[in-house]
Each structure stands twice: as structure tokens, then as C-alpha cells.
Amino acid sequence: MLLIDCPHCGPRDVTEFHYGGEAHIARPEDPDAVTDAQWADYLFMKKNTRGLFAERWVHSQGCRRWFNAIRDTVSYRILAIYPMGTPMPDLDTLRQEADR
Amino acid sequence: MPRFSIFSVARNALSHHENWPRLWRSPEPRPAYDAIIVGGGGHGLATAYYLARNHGVTNVAVLEKGWIGGGNTGRNTTIVRSNYLWDASAHIYEHAMKLWEGLAEDLNYNVMLSQRGVMNLAHNLGDVRESRRRVFANRLNGVDAEWLTPEQCKAECPILNTSPGLRYPVMGATFQRRGGVARHDAVAWGYARAADARGVDIIQNCEVTGILRDGDRVTGVETTRGVIRAPKVGIVTAGNTSVLGQMAGLRLPIESHPLQALVSEPIKPVHPIVVMSNAVHVYVSQSDKGELVIGAGVDGFVGYGQRGGFSIIEGQMGALKELFPIFSRLKLMRSWGGIVDTCPDASPLITKTPVQGLYINGGWGTGGFKSTPGSGWCFAHTIAQDEPHPLNAPFSLERFVTGDLVDEHGAAGVAH
Numbered sequence: 342m343l344l345i346d347c348p349h350c351g352p353r354d355v356t357e358f359h360y361g362g363e364a365h366i367a368r369p370e371d372p373d374a375v376t377d378a379q380w381a382d383y384l385f386m387k388k389n390t391r392g393l394f395a396e397r398w399v400h401s402q403g404c405r406r407w408f409n410a411i412r413d414t415v416s417y418r419i420l421a422i423y424p425m426g427t428p429m430p431d432l433d434t435l436r437q438e439a440d441r
Numbered sequence: 442m443p444r445f446s447i448f449s450v451a452r453n454a455l456s457h458h459e460n461w462p463r464l465w466r467s468p469e470p471r472p473a474y475d476a477i478i479v480g481g482g483g484h485g486l487a488t489a490y491y492l493a494r495n496h497g498v499t500n501v502a503v504l505e506k507g508w509i510g511g512g513n514t515g516r517n518t519t520i521v522r523s524n525y526l527w528d529a530s531a532h533i534y535e536h537a538m539k540l541w542e543g544l545a546e547d548l549n550y551n552v553m554l555s556q557r558g559v560m561n562l563a564h565n566l567g568d569v570r571e572s573r574r575r576v577f578a579n580r581l582n583g584v585d586a587e588w589l590t591p592e593q594c595k596a597e598c599p600i601l602n603t604s605p606g607l608r609y610p611v612m613g614a615t616f617q618r619r620g621g622v623a624r625h626d627a628v629a630w631g632y633a634r635a636a637d638a639r640g641v642d643i644i645q646n647c648e649v650t651g652i653l654r655d656g657d658r659v660t661g662v663e664t665t666r667g668v669i670r671a672p673k674v675g676i677v678t679a680g681n682t683s684v685l686g687q688m689a690g691l692r693l694p695i696e697s698h699p700l701q702a703l704v705s706e707p708i709k710p711v712h713p714i715v716v717m718s719n720a721v722h723v724y725v726s727q728s729d730k731g732e733l734v735i736g737a738g739v740d741g742f743v744g745y746g747q748r749g750g751f752s753i754i755e756g757q758m759g760a761l762k763e764l765f766p767i768f769s770r771l772k773l774m775r776s777w778g779g780i781v782d783t784c785p786d787a788s789p790l791i792t793k794t795p796v797q798g799l800y801i802n803g804g805w806g807t808g809g810f811k812s813t814p815g816s817g818w819c820f821a822h823t824i825a826q827d828e829p830h831p832l833n834a835p836f837s838l839e840r841f842v843t844g845d846l847v848d849e850h851g852a853a854g855v856a857h
Contacts, residue, residue: 343742343750354752355750355752356750356752359741360741360742362696362743363743377842377843377844378842381694381841381842382692384841385694385785385841386692386693386694386841387683387692387693387694387695387696388683388692389683389693389695389696389697389743390683390743391681391683391684391697391745394743396742396743412742414697414742414743414744414745414746415744415745415746416746417742417744417746
């Protein structure tokens with residue numbers, strides 16, 4: 342069972358949240374200009390990282406607001422939570438902090 | 442390799458069954474093979490077997506990072522059926538179903554196939570329409586399928602609660618009588634033994650750490666037991682398809698999720714068939730040992746940890762108790778998790794890749810076990826001929842570019 346620290350409401354059970362998948366996927370600026378392969382890459386291809394992974398969550402049964410998280414997909418431990426639209430935290434720094 | 446028969450069992454009984462030979466060798470890896478299969482689960486071992494049996498390719502190594510059948514093959518809920526909606530799925534799963542029906546004889550190994558029937562419940566009008574449509578589609582594809590009324594459901598499975606007072610009442614069900622369960626470990630062991638007998642090297646405790654390439658061609662793999670070269674490499678690593686894909690520089694349309702299963706304490710036979718419900722989301726059968734084997738859905742998040750959340754178990758237990766009040770005081774003995782690789786259209790990849798000589802079989806989601814023989818059959822063809830078998834041609838990587846998806850969420854994306 343995950344305990345997720347919602348930036349607006351505090352720590353809550355994972356059952357209050359919905360998952361939004363991989364974060365930082367940018368929709369092509371001009372969809373008409375991309376090839377089918379580029380569009381498929383945007384739409385379907387996933388990093389699916391084993392290890393530290395940037396992902397989106399929404400507190401759907403709380404404040405209903407979205408945020409990003411860095412989570413270890415093997416231990417499921419959440420290492421950082423940060424607002425959408427801000428850059429991804431440095432993963433090496435997070436790893437070092439987690440090891441300490 | 443000695444054949445199993447009533448006579449060999451009797452003969453070995455005289456020596457207290459202490460002189461049976463090992464089912465397969467444990468050879469040291471050779472420096473090079475004609476083909477390498479990465480992943481010693483059911484699909485990988487079946488691929489190796491059919492490479493040898495159907496295509497005469499016997500200079501093959503199966504590399505397994507742990508022990509064979511120790512991944513998803515040993516963790517699934519062993520359900521076998523072929524009642525899929527779309528033609529492409531129905532054809533490959535029905536091919537697998539036909540292979541299942543002759544598998545014990547073909548492998549000379551008892552895979553304990555029990556065609557006790559698989560029932561998929563409908564709980565609302567939408568379910569009923571979708572399910573009846575699937576029954577008709579199945580029949581057009583030569584797959585046996587029936588529509589059962591609630592009374593007929595009750596006749597097939599007397600412990601099922603068909604009371605109209607349920608929160609989600611049983612309004613009917615599809616029924617595939619040829620469906621059922623098979624013994625998952627025996628499937629891995631049977632394929633391993635039969636592949637080994639045809640010359641395939643099964644190498645356990647050998648983890649692949651890198652894919653070797655020369656330009657656009659694959660040349661072999663790096664492993665924890667050294668470099669092994671081969672002009673053809675097949676990746677069949679359910680739960681880690683993306684990890685292996687990344688080693689080869691490929692981006693794949695796969696997300697990995699934890700899927701849990703559990704078993705109850707063993708009880709006398711009470712549950713004659715397999716019952717599945719997508720709407721309230723649980724599926725259950727009773728093993729030969731008497732345990733109820735119970736499963737449901739994945740955790741929503743990406744995970745490789747082989748364990749899932751308790752909320753998922755809570756949900757499926759609620760559904761189970763509502764459908765089968767008789768189980769309400771049973772104790773659960775064990776629960777465990779596996780990692781399933783899911784594609785956006787809930788259909789697998791059995792495909793060539795942009796890298797010459799590199800092939801991928803994965804993304805089976807929560808339903809790979811039932812397809813084990815068909816999957817191996819088609820993947821062996823793809824590797825041996827360097828082109829897909831007609832049965833797996835629709836399950837290519839290119840379908841995500843062309844848009845020709847095989848959208849099986851109705852029949853496959855949820856319950857297995």
C-alpha cells in the first residue's frame with residue numbers, strides 16, 4: 342500500500358489517487374507536421390523505466406489536483422513530489438539522498 | 442530420454458522411484474548458437490521446442506536469469522480459453538487451444554489440462570450485449586461458445602449466487618466448455634524436457650545484461666556467464682520486455698504492472714468450473730489440491746516489484762464473497778505478485794524489430810499463460826523464417842504506427 346504525500350492535502354492512501362503514467366511527454370507542437378512513426382512514438386511508446394521513474398498522479402478523491410512524482414518502480418518508494426510544468430529533479434542527487 | 446508410460450512408472454516403482462533421470466541437462470553455455478532465446482518461461486521454452494520440432498533448428502540456447510518457469514509461468518492462475526472477440530486474437534488463441542488439447546501426448550508429459558469450462562459473467566445490460574456479441578463472433582471463428590441464462594449458470598455451478606437481489610446480479614454468462622485450467626509448472630517442465638531431448642541447451646542462472654549489435658544486426662548477448670554469440674536472438678522476458686528492449690535501443694509500447702494472485706486453504710471439491718467476472722472483477726477456480734485459485738486486476742501504477750497493493754486484494758475478495766457466499770469464511774493461505782507487460786490495445790507483440798535478427802515476444806498483459814503453445818509456435822516460425830506466421834502477423838510492432846490495433850480490452854484487458 343502506497344502512502345502518497347499530496348502537496349496540497351498531505352499524506353494519503355493510494356486508493357484516493359489515480360495514476361497518470363509517464364510524466365514529461367510533450368505533445369508535438371504541430372501534429373500535422375509529424376510522421377506516423379513520430380506520432381506513434383508520442384502516443385504509444387513508453388520509457389517504462391525499471392528504477393527511478395517520473396510519473397503523474399491526481400488526487401482524484403481529495404483536492405483533484407495533478408502533480409508529478411519520482412518513484413522507484415522496484416521498491417515503490419517515492420523520492421520526490423514536484424509540481425507539473427517544472428523540470429524533473431536530478432535523479433542522481435535523489436539517489437544519493439535516498440541512500441543516506 | 443526415457444519415455445513416460447505406465448510401464449516405466451511400474452518399472453521405476455520397483456526401485457522406489459529413486460532412479461528417474463533428470464528431465465533436462467544443465468550444460469555450460471557454448472560460445473555460439475544458431476539462435477538464443479532470452480527467457481526460460483513457458484513461452485520461451487515453447488519457442489525453443491517448436492524451433493527444434495517444426496523447423497529443425499536445434500543449435501539453440503534458452504537463457505534464464507533464475508530457474509525455468511520461476512517468473513510469470515509459476516505465478517499465474519493457469520486459466521486456458523480462446524473466446525476472444527477479434528479475428529486475429531481468436532485465431533491465435535484457438536490455435537493454442539488446439540495445441541493444448543494434444544500437448545500432453547506431443548510432449549509425453551502430463552500437463553494436466555482440465556477442460557472443465559470457463560464462464561464469463563455478465564452483470565448489466567452492457568455486459569449482456571457485449572458478451573452475446575462475443576459468443577456470436579466466437580462461433581463464426583470456429584471457437585466453441587454458449588450463452589447461458591442465470592438458471593443455466595446455476596446448473597453449471599451450483600455454488601454461484603444468482604440471486605436477483607445482488608448489487609451486481611448475474612444476468613447471464615458466456616461459457617466455453619473447452620476452456621479450463623492446466624498445470625503451469627508442468628507446462629514449463631514438459632516443454633523444457635522435450636526441447637532438451639531435441640538438443641536445446643537450457644541454461645539457468647544466466648542473466649542477459651546486454652544485447653550485442655553490429656550496426657543494424659544483432660550478434661549475440663552479454664550475460665552473467667560471459668558473451669554468447671548468435672545471429673538470431675528472441676526476447677521472451679515477460680515482466681522485463683522493456684528492460685531488454687532498452688538494451689537493444691528500442692522504444693516499446695509497453696507498461697509493466699504488478700498483478701497479484703492468491704490461494705485459499707484447500708477444501709473438498711465444490712467449484713466445478715472456472716468463473717470470471719470483469720464487472721465486479723474476480724476470477725476463481727479450484728485446483729486439484731482443493732485450493733481456490735483467485736485473481737483479479739493489476740495495480741494501476743508502473744511497477745517491477747512483484748508485489749501489489751492490499752486494496753486490490755480487498756476489492757476482489759468483496760466480489761468473491763458476493764458471488765460465492767459459501768467462501769466467506771475461508772482462510773487465504775498465500776498471495777503473491779508477478780509483473781505483466783501490457784500493450785495499449787491489450788494484445789501482445791510477437792514481432793520482428795528494426796534490429797535485424799532480433800525478435801520480441803511479449804506484452805501479453807494479464808493473459809499470456811493460455812497462449813503458451815500458440816505463442817511459442819508462432820514465435821519459432823518468426824525466428825526460423827525471419828518473417829511472421831500468418832497467425833502472428835497482426836501482432837507486429839508496426840501496428841502502432843499504422844493504427845491497425847487489435848483492441849481486445851473487452852475480452853482480454855481485464856480479467857484472465
